[in-house]
Amino acid sequence: MSNVSRRKFLMAGLAASAGISGLGVAAGLAQRYALVPPDSGGIYGPGETLTYAAQRVLARHSLAREFPRSMISKVPFANSIPPLNDAFRRLQEGVFADWRLSVDGMVARPGSYSLGDLRRFPTRNQITEVVCEEGWSYIAEWIGTPVLEVLKDSGILPQARYLIYFSIDPDWWESIDMVDAQHPQTLLTWAMNDGDLPVAFGGPLRLRVPRQLGYKSVKFVTRLTVTDSTKGFVSALDPKHPNGGYAWYAGI
Amino acid sequence: MLVRVTHWITVISLVALLITGVEILISHPRFYWGEVGNSLTRPLFQIPIPSSRATVPTGYAYVLPDQNGWSRYLHFEAAWALVLTGLVYVIFGLWTPHFRKNLFPASEDRTWPRFRSIMAKHLRLAPPDEADSRSYNALQRITYLVVIFVLFPLVIWSGLAMSSGFNAAVPWAVSFLGGRQSARTVHFFVSIGLVFFFVIHVTMVALSGFVTRTREMITDRAGRQGRI
Numbered sequence: 001m002s003n004v005s006r007r008k009f010l011m012a013g014l015a016a017s018a019g020i021s022g023l024g025v026a027a028g029l030a031q032r033y034a035l036v037p038p039d040s041g042g043i044y045g046p047g048e049t050l051t052y053a054a055q056r057v058l059a060r061h062s063l064a065r066e067f068p069r070s071m072i073s074k075v076p077f078a079n080s081i082p083p084l085n086d087a088f089r090r091l092q093e094g095v096f097a098d099w100r101l102s103v104d105g106m107v108a109r110p111g112s113y114s115l116g117d118l119r120r121f122p123t124r125n126q127i128t129e130v131v132c133e134e135g136w137s138y139i140a141e142w143i144g145t146p147v148l149e150v151l152k153d154s155g156i157l158p159q160a161r162y163l164i165y166f167s168i169d170p171d172w173w174e175s176i177d178m179v180d181a182q183h184p185q186t187l188l189t190w191a192m193n194d195g196d197l198p199v200a201f202g203g204p205l206r207l208r209v210p211r212q213l214g215y216k217s218v219k220f221v222t223r224l225t226v227t228d229s230t231k232g233f234v235s236a237l238d239p240k241h242p243n244g245g246y247a248w249y250a251g252i
Numbered sequence: 253m254l255v256r257v258t259h260w261i262t263v264i265s266l267v268a269l270l271i272t273g274v275e276i277l278i279s280h281p282r283f284y285w286g287e288v289g290n291s292l293t294r295p296l297f298q299i300p301i302p303s304s305r306a307t308v309p310t311g312y313a314y315v316l317p318d319q320n321g322w323s324r325y326l327h328f329e330a331a332w333a334l335v336l337t338g339l340v341y342v343i344f345g346l347w348t349p350h351f352r353k354n355l356f357p358a359s360e361d362r363t364w365p366r367f368r369s370i371m372a373k374h375l376r377l378a379p380p381d382e383a384d385s386r387s388y389n390a391l392q393r394i395t396y397l398v399v400i401f402v403l404f405p406l407v408i409w410s411g412l413a414m415s416s417g418f419n420a421a422v423p424w425a426v427s428f429l430g431g432r433q434s435a436r437t438v439h440f441f442v443s444i445g446l447v448f449f450f451v452i453h454v455t456m457v458a459l460s461g462f463v464t465r466t467r468e469m470i471t472d473r474a475g476r477q478g479r480i
Contacts, residue, residue, distance in 0.1 A: 251417025
């Protein structure tokens with residue numbers, strides 16, 4: 001082995017070990033600062049982790065764009081919804097007077113709230129865009145109670161890392177990290193534009209996450225679970241999953 | 253060596269981006285200008301293909317299967333590969349004489365008469381002379397510069413402008429393009445531009461000897477004869 005090729009070999013070895021240990025350090029830091037999404041395994045894991053980590057590091061607290069009233073879409077597009085079940089129909093007959101939102105998991109005071117209870121919290125209205133992963137979008141005014149208010153009222157325990165939120169449709173739920181759950185624009189929405197939230201748009205209660213795509217904004221929400229693990233609730237590659245194999249993080 | 257490695261990673265990423273991009277496009281083959289657009293608003297234009305969503309009025313009586321889950325995963329992973337590779341390549345190109353020597357038109361070519369004569373020669377389909385087999389002419393160099401410094405940055409920017417998280421962090425990046433739907437339309441046309449370049453580029457490589465040129469790009473055999 002000549003001197004030159006030995007030097008090259010050594011340099012390549014050094015570079016490779018520096019690269020590997022660099023990756024190891026990066027992975028450790030990412031774990032420690034909660035920058036790894038639940039669907040980080042598999043062949044698409046590296047891309048997902050880069051996207052999620054980049055957005056959490058660079059734009060953790062940024063606010064979704066809000067628009068002037070003049071930009072509200074005249075005819076918002078109501079995407080198709082799954083058939084409404086009997087439980088929903090019974091509540092609908094009673095004009096949703098008996099609709100309850102229960103909160104459980106890693107909270108000090110599990111409990112449940114009526115729509116009236118939710119309206120008594122500090123509320124927020126915002127004119128934001130709904131963006132579907134398919135490509136279309138519309139702008140509407142959304143009025144609701146920040147999820148943060150409800151979580152504060154229930155007392156979030158320090159080990160909480162995720163919020164799982166369930167629709168009255170038993171096959172429909174989503175989860176977000178506590179950054180988005182506690183984000184001021186993440187709303188338990190009960191009104192839209194000039195009236196109550198229509199059923200076609202998720203009424204009486206939809207959890208809107210405006211920094212993520214539409215599929216993270218679950219309609220007909222009845223339950224919040226605060227947890228430290230999404231295990232059992234992130235089967236992003238399971239075709240039975242409501243997203244049909246869609247990414248957990250939808251900020252892109 | 254670095255040029256060749258980054259070239260082939262870019263090729264793989266670009267092919268993955270194109271395939272998954274088409275899959276994503278199929279779920280809503282309508283394009284708009286401005287901030288918003290959906291099946292209830294008037295499109296700028298609509299591609300006359302069936303869609304993978306029943307809610308899109310395509311005129312076709314059937315709906316294609318939904319492939320967006322894995323397509324979106326792969327699209328963004330390939331985008332990361334492309335962006336990181338591109339960064340390495342641009343830093344390398346600025347650090348070394350690569351851009352100056354191989355991509356900026358040679359100093360004697362930076363005059364209009366000279367450029368016109370190269371253009372005329374190209375349009376006459378004149379056979380390449382000795383110099384052409386050793387280096388790129390001004391026309392080729394300008395094309396590469398436009399692809400590297402205009403099309404790629406624009407396709408990355410317009411793609412990022414569609415991300416809800418990125419929009420929240422950098423709102424002007426969207427408004428500068430005229431809104432979210434404008435960004436999507438720009439993304440589409442720049443991608444068409446890249447496909448156009450891709451096709452011409454491969455055709456040129458094929459005309460000048462596909463096997464030889466491709467082998468050179470993989471093994472750098474010609475480089476040892478002082479080509480670059």
